[in-house]
Amino acid sequence: MHHEILIGGFGGQGILFLGRVLATAGMIEGYEVSWFPSYGPEMRGGTASCTVIISEEEIGATVTDHPDICIVMNEPSFNRFSPLVKEGGLLVVNSSLIRENCSRQDIDILEVPANELAGKEVGVAETTNMVILGALIARKPVVSFSAAEKALEKILTGKKANLLSVNFKALEVGKSFEKKGGVVSVSKRSDE
Amino acid sequence: MERILMKGNEALAEAAIQAGCRFYFGYPITPQTEISEYLSRRLPEVGGVFLQAESEIAAINMVYGAASTGVRVMTSSSGPGISLKQEGISYLASAELPCVIVNMSRGGPGLGNIQPAQSDYFQATRGGGHGDYRTLVLAPSSVQELVSLTHRAFYLADKYRNPVKILGDGMLGQMMEPVTWEAVELPSLPPKNWAIKGKNEGERKFILCMELDPRELENFNRKLERKYQQMAEEDSAWEIFGEEDNPDLLLVGFGTVARILKSVVREGKKEGWRLSLIRPITLFPFPYNEVQEMAQKAGKVLVVEMNLGQMVEDVKLGVEGKAPVHFYGRVGGMIPTVDEILQKIADILRGEGRK
Amino acid sequence: MRTIFERPKTLINKPFTYCPGCHHGLAQRLIAEVIDELDIAGKTIGVGPVGCSVYIYEFFDLDFVMGAHGRAPAVATGIKRSLPDRIVFSYQGDGDIAAIGTAEIVHCANRGELITSFFINNAVFGMTGGQMAPTTLPGQKTTTSPLGRNTEVQGFPFKLGEMLARAEGSAYIARVALTNPRLIGQAKRCIKKAFLTQIEKKGFALVEILSPCPTNWGMTPPEAVQWVEEKMIPYFPLGEIKVKEDSSHAS
Numbered sequence: 013m014h015h016e017i018l019i020g021g022f023g024g025q026g027i028l029f030l031g032r033v034l035a036t037a038g039m040i041e042g043y044e045v046s047w048f049p050s051y052g053p054e055m056r057g058g059t060a061s062c063t064v065i066i067s068e069e070e071i072g073a074t075v076t077d078h079p080d081i082c083i084v085m086n087e088p089s090f091n092r093f094s095p096l097v098k099e100g101g102l103l104v105v106n107s108s109l110i111r112e113n114c115s116r117q118d119i120d121i122l123e124v125p126a127n128e129l130a131g132k133e134v135g136v137a138e139t140t141n142m143v144i145l146g147a148l149i150a151r152k153p154v155v156s157f158s159a160a161e162k163a164l165e166k167i168l169t170g171k172k173a174n175l176l177s178v179n180f181k182a183l184e185v186g187k188s189f190e191k192k193g194g195v196v197s198v199s200k201r202s203d204e
Numbered sequence: 205m206e207r208i209l210m211k212g213n214e215a216l217a218e219a220a221i222q223a224g225c226r227f228y229f230g231y232p233i234t235p236q237t238e239i240s241e242y243l244s245r246r247l248p249e250v251g252g253v254f255l256q257a258e259s260e261i262a263a264i265n266m267v268y269g270a271a272s273t274g275v276r277v278m279t280s281s282s283g284p285g286i287s288l289k290q291e292g293i294s295y296l297a298s299a300e301l302p303c304v305i306v307n308m309s310r311g312g313p314g315l316g317n318i319q320p321a322q323s324d325y326f327q328a329t330r331g332g333g334h335g336d337y338r339t340l341v342l343a344p345s346s347v348q349e350l351v352s353l354t355h356r357a358f359y360l361a362d363k364y365r366n367p368v369k370i371l372g373d374g375m376l377g378q379m380m381e382p383v384t385w386e387a388v389e390l391p392s393l394p395p396k397n398w399a400i401k402g403k404n405e406g407e408r409k410f411i412l413c414m415e416l417d418p419r420e421l422e423n424f425n426r427k428l429e430r431k432y433q434q435m436a437e438e439d440s441a442w443e444i445f446g447e448e449d450n451p452d453l454l455l456v457g458f459g460t461v462a463r464i465l466k467s468v469v470r471e472g473k474k475e476g477w478r479l480s481l482i483r484p485i486t487l488f489p490f491p492y493n494e495v496q497e498m499a500q501k502a503g504k505v506l507v508v509e510m511n512l513g514q515m516v517e518d519v520k521l522g523v524e525g526k527a528p529v530h531f532y533g534r535v536g537g538m539i540p541t542v543d544e545i546l547q548k549i550a551d552i553l554r555g556e557g558r559k
Numbered sequence: 560m561r562t563i564f565e566r567p568k569t570l571i572n573k574p575f576t577y578c579p580g581c582h583h584g585l586a587q588r589l590i591a592e593v594i595d596e597l598d599i600a601g602k603t604i605g606v607g608p609v610g611c612s613v614y615i616y617e618f619f620d621l622d623f624v625m626g627a628h629g630r631a632p633a634v635a636t637g638i639k640r641s642l643p644d645r646i647v648f649s650y651q652g653d654g655d656i657a658a659i660g661t662a663e664i665v666h667c668a669n670r671g672e673l674i675t676s677f678f679i680n681n682a683v684f685g686m687t688g689g690q691m692a693p694t695t696l697p698g699q700k701t702t703t704s705p706l707g708r709n710t711e712v713q714g715f716p717f718k719l720g721e722m723l724a725r726a727e728g729s730a731y732i733a734r735v736a737l738t739n740p741r742l743i744g745q746a747k748r749c750i751k752k753a754f755l756t757q758i759e760k761k762g763f764a765l766v767e768i769l770s771p772c773p774t775n776w777g778m779t780p781p782e783a784v785q786w787v788e789e790k791m792i793p794y795f796p797l798g799e800i801k802v803k804e805d806s807s808h809a810s
Contacts (some may be wrong), residue, residue, distance in 0.1 A: 229640055253640045262633040262663050263633075268633075273637075273638055277641075400622045401622065413626075414625060493759075551759070
């Protein structure tokens with residue numbers, strides 16, 4: 013078990029938080045994990061990305077050339093990162109903000125209208141990151157749902173604990189969106 | 205033992221507190237500012253002092269003052285700030301004052317950038333300031349090791365009455381990994397009878413950094429030399445990873461690069477290559493003998509660094525010409541990738557690699 | 560028989576090594592007398608400078624720390640923060656405190672650091688042989704201003720005391736000279752107040768002491784004393800520049 017997960021988007025979309033929930037969940041499951049953010053001089057509004065590695069063995073490089081899972085939350089990161097995804101890997105696309113279609117035939121593509129789902133079904137626009145995470149885990153269980161929920165409980169403590177229920181709900185919305193499969197456009201998988 | 209996901213800078217700061225550090229003087233600079241921020245919150249909780257100085261120069265001299273009184277004290281910065289501290293570090297070495305100095309280094313020279321780099325290797329391992337002195341240099345490679353080596357840094361500083369540097373980089377400072385907080389046991393140390401506390405505590409004492417008589421100053425320099433030799437004999441540290449006995453090639457790297465080289469060793473196995481890695485944990489003292497021993501076993505050496513080739517000079521000093529030493533470096537805050545290094549190894553093993 | 564004059568207990572029985580006519584020895588004696596009178600020698604730590612008084616630790620029966628050029632206020636800060644119940648004083652010359660160490664003394668004063676600072680102003684770099692200092696007077700000849708300090712080129716003599724008085728954290732700033740018995744008496748009272756300012760936790764204290772340097776000024780000791788009175792004092796007026804009475808420091 014070894015996953016290299018790259019997450020990209022705008023600053024403010026909760027990219028680093030998403031990565032942290034994923035890494036914490038991996039740790040809770042007993043794996044080795046690492047979380048490495050892009051860090052730049054901008055404080056707000058710039059691009060943000062981070063790499064999360066979840067593995068059974070000691071983690072070497074904390075950055076990756078070929079992620080097997082990639083989450084892109086906006087067009088610049090779609091353009092930059094979608095070509096990097098390893099053959100047979102998974103690309104999760106925030107289709108609310110990314111109009112382009114990925115032409116790659118050798119990877120699994122999961123399109124999630126995360127902004128719409130967060131706004132309409134969760135009712136909190138800021139939860140796009142957890143909607144995406146819920147959908148990702150439903151498609152590919154790199155960590156379990158309960159680990160993701162426990163991770164949120166570890167991270168959102170004190171004054172932030174009141175945000176737990178809405179984040180749980182967002183995970184659930186993402187999960188059921190993927191399970192229903194209704195509006196998911198899936199390209200040919202390499203294994204089919 | 206519970207594992208806690210922590211950022212490198214914060215884990216280091218907490219480890220300093222666990223190691224008994226109660227005094228911190230610093231100045232903000234990316235990518236290490238979380239150390240200051242964490243300690244500004246935590247030190248008052250444990251009865252310590254956090255003071256943001258007006259400059260790196262003031263900060264290191266506050267460290268000098270506090271260290272004179274025998275307390276455990278730390279400062280941290282990154283490349284440009286460490287350059288400013290060098291005057292003070294030379295004085296600390298001269299006055300034989302223990303302290304811990306952290307460099308979460310970044311791309312240079314000049315203001316450079318804030319991405320990870322290892323271009324301060326020479327500065328760290330060759331003293332850095334004026335005069336004939338060295339500091340111990342510890343090079344952690346994971347967040348857990350930031351914790352264990354911070355404990356060790358305070359211990360070694362007191363053992364040798366000498367400044368100890370922790371040389372990390374922006375990647376180690378910014379990344380998160382699980383940490384366990386086990387009790388750290390280190391040998392006990394003699395009381396600091398030399399510390400300045402006011403003469404009511406006994407005979408009057410001085411902390412000095414000058415000796416105008418050249419014979420006396422030579423004696424003092426010889427004393428420092430013996431101290432550095434003792435460090436080499438008792439406290440050099442390294443890790444060997446991968447093939448121990450019959451490697452096709454020896455990789456040498458420290459800190460962040462050593463992690464990447466571990467991935468390279470594993471990927472190389474898939475190519476059918478038997479690769480070995482030696483990771484110096486102490487950069488001063490440098491494990492010259494162990495590098496030579498491993499290099500002779502491998503017959504070929506590749507040094508990878510995030511600079512234009514600095515530690516490679518120490519590797520060559522260790523290898524003494526007994527094996528060809530190749531170099532691969534990325535600079536300016538670029539991080540070498542596993543693929544690039546595998547390509548370089550393929551070239552060397554095919555006999556095409558330039559030394 | 561009654562002893563009316565003796566060596567302060569805080570001074571080691573060792574002759575000062577300063578040049579004839581230099582006032583470093585006199586200033587240090589006054590500091591030692593005040594330490595005796597306040598009975599604080601056992602808990603007092605001195606921080607020495609780089610310059611003519613680099614050997615200050617040899618003359619005082621006190622714990623002493625020698626710092627880098629100009630950095631004494633930062634070193635003193637480190638000591639005081641780790642041993643807050645000790646009395647910490649620093650002793651610096653004009654090159655040390657008002658040139659290379661300007662940032663350190665300004666921020667030390669502005670933080671209201673509870674230390675007492677002594678500043679010997681003799682208008683030249685003494686130890687290196689009489690170069691121009693930040694306090695060299697307009698027109699004054701030195702080895703690096705051989706035609707006299709030209710303020711259009713080299714700027715103006717630095718009034719550090721007045722500048723530090725503007726800092727919120729400073730509680731006591733005075734300028735004194737030691738050229739006659741009346742002024743010596745005044746100086747000693749100011750030195751005592753500067754220590755008391757620290758003891759009473761009122762804030763940062765500094766006493767600037769105008770001092771002759773006959774060797775580097777190329778004068779006899781009496782001429783140098785006269786030069787302090789006629790040239791230096793008019794530019795660097797004596798007196799208490801700032802006296803903060805309340806101990807609002809401990810906020």
